[in-house]
Amino acid sequence: MPRGRQPVPLPIGMLAGAGAAFFVLPLIGLILRAPWANLWPDLTAPESLLALRLSLVASLSATALALLLGLPLAWIYARVVFPGRNLLRALTTLPMVLPPVVGGVALLMAFGRRGLLGQVLDTAFGIRLPFTTAGAVLAETFVAMPFLVLTVEAGLRSMDRRYEDAARTLGAGRWTVLRRVTLPLVAPSLFAGAVLCWARALGEFGATITFAGNFPGRTQTLPLAVYLALETRPEAAILLSLVLLAASLVVLVALRDRWLGSA
Amino acid sequence: MTAFVPIRRSSVVAVGLVAAACGSPGPVSSSPAAPSPVTVSAAASLTAAFQSLGSAVGQVNPPLLAEYNFAGSPTLVAQIQQGAPVDVFASADQPNMQKLVDGGLVIGSPRAFATNRLQIVVAAGNPKGITGLADLVRPGLVVVLCGPAVPCGRYATQALQKAGVRVVPASQETDVKAVVSKVALGEADAGIVYVTDVKAGGATVQGIAIPDHQNVVATYPIAVVKAASHGRAAQAFVDFVLSAQGQRILASFGFGGP
Numbered sequence: 398m399p400r401g402r403q404p405v406p407l408p409i410g411m412l413a414g415a416g417a418a419f420f421v422l423p424l425i426g427l428i429l430r431a432p433w434a435n436l437w438p439d440l441t442a443p444e445s446l447l448a449l450r451l452s453l454v455a456s457l458s459a460t461a462l463a464l465l466l467g468l469p470l471a472w473i474y475a476r477v478v479f480p481g482r483n484l485l486r487a488l489t490t491l492p493m494v495l496p497p498v499v500g501g502v503a504l505l506m507a508f509g510r511r512g513l514l515g516q517v518l519d520t521a522f523g524i525r526l527p528f529t530t531a532g533a534v535l536a537e538t539f540v541a542m543p544f545l546v547l548t549v550e551a552g553l554r555s556m557d558r559r560y561e562d563a564a565r566t567l568g569a570g571r572w573t574v575l576r577r578v579t580l581p582l583v584a585p586s587l588f589a590g591a592v593l594c595w596a597r598a599l600g601e602f603g604a605t606i607t608f609a610g611n612f613p614g615r616t617q618t619l620p621l622a623v624y625l626a627l628e629t630r631p632e633a634a635i636l637l638s639l640v641l642l643a644a645s646l647v648v649l650v651a652l653r654d655r656w657l658g659s660a
Numbered sequence: 661m662t663a664f665v666p667i668r669r670s671s672v673v674a675v676g677l678v679a680a681a682c683g684s685p686g687p688v689s690s691s692p693a694a695p696s697p698v699t700v701s702a703a704a705s706l707t708a709a710f711q712s713l714g715s716a717v718g719q720v721n722p723p724l725l726a727e728y729n730f731a732g733s734p735t736l737v738a739q740i741q742q743g744a745p746v747d748v749f750a751s752a753d754q755p756n757m758q759k760l761v762d763g764g765l766v767i768g769s770p771r772a773f774a775t776n777r778l779q780i781v782v783a784a785g786n787p788k789g790i791t792g793l794a795d796l797v798r799p800g801l802v803v804v805l806c807g808p809a810v811p812c813g814r815y816a817t818q819a820l821q822k823a824g825v826r827v828v829p830a831s832q833e834t835d836v837k838a839v840v841s842k843v844a845l846g847e848a849d850a851g852i853v854y855v856t857d858v859k860a861g862g863a864t865v866q867g868i869a870i871p872d873h874q875n876v877v878a879t880y881p882i883a884v885v886k887a888a889s890h891g892r893a894a895q896a897f898v899d900f901v902l903s904a905q906g907q908r909i910l911a912s913f914g915f916g917g918p
Contacts (some may be wrong), residue, residue, distance in 0.1 A: 510802075513845040527847045528802065601878035610831025610842070611807065618834075625834065628734030629809045655693075 426445045431639055432632040439633040440640065447614045448622035449640070454528060455618055460545075463594045466538075467545040468587070474546070475553035490543040492604075497540055501607025504539060508532075508608075532609035537598035543630035544591035544597050550585025551577075565583035589652050596623065596648045600641060687766055697725045698893045699745060701736040703752035704828060704835040704852075704879070705776065705812065709913035710750070716909060717900050724900070732810045732835035740765060740885060745898040750882040750901075751834075752776075753811035757881045763818050767888075770881035772918035773901050774910050778812075778856040779867035779877050780841050788849050788867055793823040796850055804839050804848040807832035812839070815876040816852035823874040846863035854878065856914040879918065 405413075405543055432439075439445060459608075492500050508515040518524040526532040550551045557580070563577045580587070602620040609616040611625070619641055628635035663724030702710050707730045717724040729736065729746065733756040740746050740760060749766065750773070753759040760766045788801060796803050805827070813832065820827055821857050830848060833839045839851035844864040858867035884894045884903055900906045907917060 503848065507843055509847050525802075528804075532673060606834065610804065611833060612829070612831050625807060625809060628732070628739050631738060 423459075427635055427642065429640055431635045435632055436636055438498045439630075442633065443628075444613055444622065445633065445637060448617055448619045448637070451530065451533075451614060451617065452619035454598060455533045455537055456541075456595055456601075458534045459483040459541055459598040460591055462534065462538045463542035463545045463598075464591060467542045467590075467594075468549060471546045471549035471590075474550045483599060490547060491541045492540045493547075497601065497603025497605075498607050500539055501536060501604040504536060504604060504608040508535060526618060528610045528612065530609075530615055533605050535620060536604040536608045537618075538599045539596040540601050541597035541603050545594040548586050548590030548593060549583060551615060552583040556582045592648050592652060596645050599644060661818045672749045691874050693900050696884050697727050697876070698747045698890055698897045699727050699729065700750065700897065701729045701731075701740065701863045701885075702738070702745045702748075702750040703811070704730050704837045705752050705857055706730070706880070707837065709915060710912050713901065713909050715909070716905065717897060718811065720896075722896075722913040725899055726897060732806075732811045740887075742845060743744050743887065745886040745887070745889060746885050747890050748882065748897050750880060750884055751811075752880055753814070753878060755814075756811065758882065760883070761870040761883070762862055765886050766883035767886050767891075768883065770776060770883035771898070771902060772867050772879050773906075774880040775916035776878040776880065777916070778815055778852055778870050778878075778912075779855045780870060781840055781851045781858050781861065782844060782849065782868060783846060784864055786800065786866060786868065787829060790850055791861045793820060793852075793870060793874060794829045796820075796852075797825055801850065802830045802848045804831045804833055804851045805829040806839055806853075807834055807838055808844055810835060812853060812879060815878055818876045819832075819852065819870060822876075823870075830881050850876060854914075860915045877916075880915075 420520070435560050440449075449456065470489065474482065486592050495503075505512060505515075505527065507513050508518070510525055510527065511515070515526060518526070526535055560582065561574050564574045565579055569577065604615065605618055606621055606624075611621050613618050613622075617625070621636060623634050623637045623641070626637060677840065678829075683693070690831050700710065705906065707728075710728055710730075712904040714726040717726055725781070729739075729744075733751045733753060736746075736749060736751070737756050737759050740749060741763060747758070749760060752768075757766075757770045780790060780793065780796070782788065788798075790796070790797075790801075795801075805816045808814060810833075812835075831842070833842065833851075835851050836857050839848075839853050840857050840861045844861060852870075854869060858865060882898055884891065884898060888894045903908075911917070
């Protein structure tokens with residue numbers, strides 16, 4: 398197929414340009430306004446390092462939790478037909494469109510000290526999730542896991558199931574098929590889903606501040622630190638935002654090139 | 661049919677944004693009776709009082725229409741510093757107002773219009789039996805405070821210092837309303853907030869008084885923002901806040917006089 402330059406109709410070109418500028422301009426603004434001279438001192442300030450470390454720990458834990466719970470969920474969605482499957486899928490992907498603050502309130506109703514399950518956890522085991530790092534991980538998982546589930550489900554649906562059948566006819570047990578055939582075949586979407594999930598968890602703000610609160614080193618992740626620094630140290634806020642931006646951009650560009658089909 | 665609704669709405673929003681961005685008085689003053697909208701950025705602790713004030717300014721002559729932007733004072737300062745189209749700024753403390761004064765971003769010197777005091781907020785019925793600041797160190801008690809950048813956080817720290825109490829909060833919330841809601845939801849056992857917030861918190865919470873020698877009096881300053889696009893209306897709003905009627909409304913929400 399010839400892929401020569403297609404003439405772009407002027408109105409489409411102009412609107413597309415405006416659309417692109419809409420996203421690029423804020424980035425340029427951040428980069429131009431960033432006090433680069435303070436880069437090192439601001440990023441290595443104790444509160445920045447604390448937030449950076451917590452963000453890494455929380456977002457990686459959230460991704461691990463999402464893999465543990467989301468992978469089986471994606472498999473069920475892709476392979477098992479049961480009544481209410483579409484409704485359940487819609488419910489479990491709701492956090493993608495829900496305002497994260499609403500998600501945070503909903504989490505309080507479920508896992509808060511007076512929440513449906515939280516009450517039991519507190520009275521029976523003395524476990525309280527709000528205001529803890531575990532709570533921050535939970536909030537991030539809630540918002541980010543749908544990205545993993547949807548990506549892996551799509552991968553499972555698009556794979557050629559005849560490989561699984563062939564393995565089974567050759568005498569492989571269900572676990573062997575899953576481990577040696579299914580998972581390697583969906584590995585690209587598994588990886589893409591995990592990375593998308595991680596990036597979303599890294600940027601999570603609303604559900605975290607609502608459910609887990611804000612305390613340095615415990616629940617104050619990078620996005621929360623950015624929000625608070627904006628009030629006291631705006632320059633540091635810009636630099637911290639750039640760290641988040643750079644991480645997300647690397648993820649998206651890498652995914653686009655390797656797994657989501659390059660243009 | 662329904663498909664048209666969002667489209668319509670978004671076009672109205674777009675027009676509104678353009679008008680706001682240009683600061684154009686055109687569409688607003690086309691009808692002489694239409695009150696000029698004054699954009700007021702006010703500290704979160706002023707929410708209920710200013711909303712009530714807002715319905716009262718509609719009755720003054722000429723009528724005013726106030727639109728509010730409530731948040732923690734530092735957030736509001738950051739927004740104004742970044743050029744948010746704000747006409748009036750009401751801060752919960754002097755230092756945040758001073759940032760705008762230092763930046764030459766307000767007209768004249770700010771006027772004090774209200775005072776507020778601190779209280780301990782607990783769940784209604786005071787299930788943990790808290791009687792004063794000294795009780796807040798009790799082990800197992802979940803205490804939330806405002807963050808150190810927010811006025812109520814700084815005042816709370818001062819009060820705790822005066823009482824000789826060292827409290828490690830479970831969370832440093834970004835504004836005073838978040839502290840009240842954490843207590844109202846039962847996630848926290850106690851917080852330190854303004855008297856007015858306890859009052860606004862309704863039946864789910866109650867206040868425990870902090871004696872005068874430990875308490876902190878917060879003074880609220882107000883000023884017209886230099887970049888105000890409705891300067892005259894903005895000044896009229898400030899005048900109303902300082903008037904006898906404005907002060908009566910503030911007092912009914914628990915605020916003290918300046």
